[in-house]
Amino acid sequence: DGGITQSPKYLFRKEGQNVTLSCEQNLNHDAMYWYRQDPGQGLRLIYYSQIVNDFQKGDIAEGYSVSREKKESFPLTVTSAQKNPTAFYLCASSTRFSGGAGELFFGEGSRLTVL
Amino acid sequence: SQQGEEDPQALSIQEGENATMNCSYKTSINNLQWYRQNSGRGLVHLILIRSNEREKHSGRLRVTLDTSKKSSSLLITASRAADTASYFCATVPTGANSKLTFGKGITLSVRP
Numbered sequence: 001d002g003g004i005t006q007s008p009k010y011l012f013r014k015e016g017q018n019v020t021l022s023c024e025q026n027l028n029h030d031a032m033y034w035y036r037q038d039p040g041q042g043l044r045l046i047y048y049s050q051i052v053n054d055f056q057k058g059d060i061a062e063g064y065s066v067s068r069e070k071k072e073s074f075p076l077t078v079t080s081a082q083k084n085p086t087a088f089y090l091c092a093s094s095t096r097f098s099g100g101a102g103e104l105f106f107g108e109g110s111r112l113t114v115l
Numbered sequence: 116s117q118q119g120e121e122d123p124q125a126l127s128i129q130e131g132e133n134a135t136m137n138c139s140y141k142t143s144i145n146n147l148q149w150y151r152q153n154s155g156r157g158l159v160h161l162i163l164i165r166s167n168e169r170e171k172h173s174g175r176l177r178v179t180l181d182t183s184k185k186s187s188s189l190l191i192t193a194s195r196a197a198d199t200a201s202y203f204c205a206t207v208p209t210g211a212n213s214k215l216t217f218g219k220g221i222t223l224s225v226r227p
Contacts, residue, residue, distance in 0.1 A: 004157075035217075042203065042219035043158075058214070090157055103148060104215060106157035 006107035023091035032074035037088040119204040119218035127224040134191040138204030145207040152201045
C-alpha cells in the first residue's frame with residue numbers, strides 16, 4: 001500500500017536535546033512538507049521541498065532543520081534552538097508543489113513532548 | 116499567515132442531520148480544498164474545487180465556492196457518528212510559488 005510513514009508516533013525529549021522525526025513516502029511524489037499543529041492554531045508550514053536536494057523555509061522555520069537527500073525521505077530535526085517544540089508534527093507529500101496543484105497526502109503524525 | 120477562516124469553530128448535531136461548515140478567505144485563489152482530521156491522526160483530503168467551479172459533489176459531501184464573496188461551504192448530508200472530526204479548509208492563492216494555507220478548523224460532533 002502506498003502512503004506516508006512517520007516515526008516515532010510519540011517522542012519525549014529533554015530540554016536542550018535535538019530530535020529527528022522521520023518521514024518516508026512510497027508514492028513517488030516530488031514535493032514533501034512539514035507542518036506543525038498546536039491546539040486551536042491549525043497547521044503551520046515549517047519547511048517544504050519541491051525536489052531532491054532542494055528545500056525552502058516555510059512560515060515558522062526557526063529552530064528546525066531538514067534534508068532531502070532521497071526522493072522518498074524528508075526528515076525533520078527539532079533543534080534545541082526551538083523555544084516551544086511541544087506540538088503535533090505532520091508530514092505530507094504531493095505529486096508536485098502545491099501551488100495550483102492537487103491534494104496533499106498526510107502521514108499519521110508525530111507527537112513531540114518536551115519534558 | 117492565515118488565509119482561510121472557518122465558521123463556526125465548533126458544531127454539534129444529531130445523527131441524520133445535515134452539517135454545514137463555512138470558510139472565508141482574503142485573497143484570490145487557484146483552488147480551495149477541504150480536509151478532515153480524526154482526533155490524533157493525520158489529515159485526509161476530502162474534495163478540491165477550482166476557482167472556475169461553483170459546486171462539486173462527492174458522495175454525501177457538497178462543496179460550493181463563491182469567488183465574489185471569497186467564501187466556500189462544505190455540506191455533509193445525513194451525518195453519521197463516524198463523521199465526528201475536525202474539518203479544515205485550505206486555499207492556494209494565485210501567484211507563482213503559492214503555498215497551500217490552512218485555516219484553524221471546525222470541530223464537528225455528531226451525536227448518535
